[in-house]
Amino acid sequence: MRSDPQRLRFEITARDGRARRGVLHTAHGPVRTPAFIPLATTGAVRGLTAREVAELGFELILGNTFHLFLRPGAGALRERGGLHRFMGWDRALITDSGGFQVFSLAHGSVADEIKGRRGRVPGHGSILEIAEEGVRFRSYIDGTELFMGPEESLAMQAAIGSDIALAFDECTPFHADYDYTARSTERTHRWLDRCVAWHQEHGPPRQAFFGIVQGGIYEELRRASAERVSAAPIDGISIGGTLGEDKPQMYEVLDMTLPHLPEDAPKHLLGIGEPDDLIAGIKRGIDVFDCAVPTRLGRHGMALAPLPDGRYRLNVRSTKLAADEGPLVEGCPCEACRNHTRAYLHYLSRAEELTAVRLLTLHNLTYLERLVAGARAAIEAGELDAYAARLADGSPPWAAGPKAGSAR
C-alpha cells in the first residue's frame, strides 16, 4: 500500500465488528462509506442525468475504460476536458480498467461465465489474441482491430480523468482450472506492476490507483494475490474475478481473501450489488460496491422490494399489479413510490414507456442508497447486526435502521 494522501485519503470514523464507516477523500469530494457505486459505463447512468444521480445521494459513480476507449475515445475526451466535465458530474468518479470487457468479448457474457453458467452467445467473440503484452480485439462498434494492455488502459483512464483508476486485469472465469487461474493471476500481477509504473510516471497527479486481487475460487491463489497486490504501492484494493457459482461460495472467497488485505485499505468488491450481498460484504469489511443490478433490473421491469419469500425483485409487469393502487414499496422516498401507484408503473412498463424505465431506475438506486445509508448509521450506532436482521426479516432499508436518526 502507498496511500498517497494527495491522491486519496481513507478515513475510518467508526467500526462495528469488521465493518467500518468511513470517508474516501477524493479529488472530487468525499465519498461516505460503505457506499454503493452506480454504473455509468459509457458516461451515463442509463436513463438518468448526472444531476439526478447526485440528487439521489450518490457521491461516486463508475465509468468504463473499455467502452469509453471505443467511443468517444481518448482524444475526444481530452478535448472535452475529461469525463467529469463532459457528462456534467462534479463528484467522484472511478473507472474500471477494461479487463472485464476484454474477456467478456471472448466469452460472450462474462456475467454468465463467472457465475458458472454457459455463455449466452457462444462463438461471437471478438478477441483476437491475449498475450503477455495485452489484448488484441475487434471493436464491437465498427470492427476495427484494437489493442489494450496495462499502459493503454491507464492512459485512457488518464484521459477520462477519473479520481480512482483500476489496474488492468484478467477477470478469471469460473470454469478456469487451478493452473489456468494461477497463470492468469500471475499475469495480472505483472500487469499490475506495469500499471503502477505507468501511473507513477504519467498518471494525473490527483488520480488514485487501485490494484485488483484475482485468484478465482482457490484459497491459495486468493491469499497469494491478496498479499502480492497489498505489497504494491497502491491507494486501495478491488476484489475481482469469479466469486464462485453461488452466494455461499462468494462469501467463502471473500473470507479467504479479506484477512490477507491491509486493514486500513479501502476495499472495493467488483460487480456485486444485490441487497443481501451488500450486507454480507459490509459485515466482512468491504467499503464500496459497484453493480449493474439496480439500473439493469430497472430497465427490465423489476423493482427492488422486500418480498414475502425472502427475495427482493418485484416484477412490475406481472398482471398481479394491474389494479394495485398501492405504492411500489411502502414508505420508499423515491419519486416512483411517492407519486405513483403500482398499477400505473405496471401499465407504463407494459406500454414500454421510457418513463417506466426512469422511475424504476430511480427506485432501485434509491433502494440501494438507502440500504448503505442505513448501514452507515447502523455501524455508527454499533447496531449493524440488528440492522441486518431486520432487513433479513423483510424490513425495507428506511424502516430497518437505528432509531436515532440516520447518518446520511
Add this chain to the structure above:
RNA sequence: GGGGGAGCGCCGGAGUUGGAGAGCCGGGCCGGUCUGUAAAAUCGGUGCCUCGUGCUGAGUGAGUUCGAAUCUCACCUCCCCCA
C-alpha cells in the same frame, strides 16, 4: 343490384392450389432469467385431453377424390370497384 378479392388457432402476416400442421414470422398474453452493463436485454410457454404412434382443427354445410386448407357447389362474413 353487378363484378372482383379474402376467410385457420388470442390478433396480424407469409406460405402452400391435391400428398397434409396443431407448422412458420410478428404482436399480445403467461412465466423464467439478469451481480466490475455489446442487456430499455434475453429465454420459454400460449387448441383439447386420460399427455399418446392421442383428439379436434383451415368461415359454415355439402360434394369430387385413395387422399381436400388446396378442386366443385351453396350459404355466411369482411374488403375493393361499378351502378
